[in-house]
Amino acid sequence: MGTKLLFPTLWDFCTMPMSLWGRQVYHFWWHWTQAAICSGYHAIVSQEIIDLSIYSPSNSSTSKIVSCNSTLCGQTQCPSANSNCPYNVSYISSNTSSTGILVEDILHLITDDDQQKAVDTPITFGCGQIQTGIFLEGAAPNGLFGLGIENISVPSTLARNGLASNSFALCFGRDGVGRISFGNNGSSDQRETPFNIRQLHPTYNISITQITVGQNSSELEFSAIFDSGTSFTSLRDPAYTFISESFDSQIKEKRYTSDPQLPFDYCYYLSANQTSPVIPDVNLTMKGGDTYFLNNPTVKIVPTQDFYCLALLKSEVNIDIIGQNFMTGYQIVFDRERMVLGWKDSNCYNDQTSNNLPISP
Secondary structure, eight states, X not given: OOOOOBOOSOGGGOEEEEOSTTSSOEEEEOOOOSEEEOSOOEEEETTEEEEOOOOOGGGOTTOEEOBTTSTTTOOSOOSSTTSBOEEEEEOSSTTOEEEEEEEEEEEEEEESSSXXXXXXXXXXXXXXXXXXXXXXXXXXXTOBOOOOSSTTSHHHHHHHTTSSOSEEEEEEOTTSOEEEEETXXXXXXXXXXXXXXXXXXXXXXXXXXXXXXXXXXXXXXXXXXXXXXXXXXXXOTTHHHHHHHHHHHTOOSOBOOOOTTOSOSOEEEOOTTOOSOOOOOEEEEETTSOEEEOSOOXXXXXXXXXXXXXXXXEOSSSOOEEOGGGTTTEEEXXXXXXXXXXXXXXXXXXXXXXXXXXXXX
């Protein structure tokens, strides 16, 4: 499917292959950024100093600071219409936030066809000046790429500018690499479930109607957010307890004594010469009846890798989140035109057969 390109994390030199008008989709191998780091500092992770990539509006000839009178500002506490538009985002993680101003700059794209035509499009993003919480501990050190439903996100901007249909797909490979493709509406044989869209702060929220863990099944019904920006899935009770205890009851390996530094409650020793665990199948039945099979709900603990854990966290807030680890092995389609979530098995290397719809007028 055309050139695949490593995606740098700084806006003023990132280039990605893409296609226009529904002929093909564009994709890149990710790192990603939409809330860029705009103040200079280092992050220290496990005694390793990481030099952060700093976006500087003054060093970009195409950078424009968004004013309070912009339709994308959405702030009610601006000093005046011509003031810089501020933003402040608080995250679920304890004491984690990002504060700064909104900035517009050019995202450089390349069509994913024989012509490889260069396409430039303005993107609005948060220029972070004050970061707190896990952002100071190495989480998303170069920023976050905005993929949400609201107007300021990259997919919304591309659709609004007529560059791609209002849909995108993420692919999470089993080996840790992935792919993102804008304008990708998935395929006719993918499984699907509808989004539950709220008017205030809309998210990619779906409904789960049943959980099956090996021989155990429960008719639990609850909603959860598919969040590609969260590494590990976190669920509230009773779903958390049902999955964890059902999983534990069907594991033959010896339970690993809890380590206070581990975030997971259910861990097990690997037997001698055992390279991978034998675990029960875990399936989620989605609203509409399609089944979502978890390809690998466990994680090996490094550096020793002599034990593994059920990679499921108990939610400490009133939200259920399906994180990246439960998306492994799938192409996940966020179809914002039909308002459905789609999924299909994928290794993220082979070209995908997808429906690339024309741009809506």
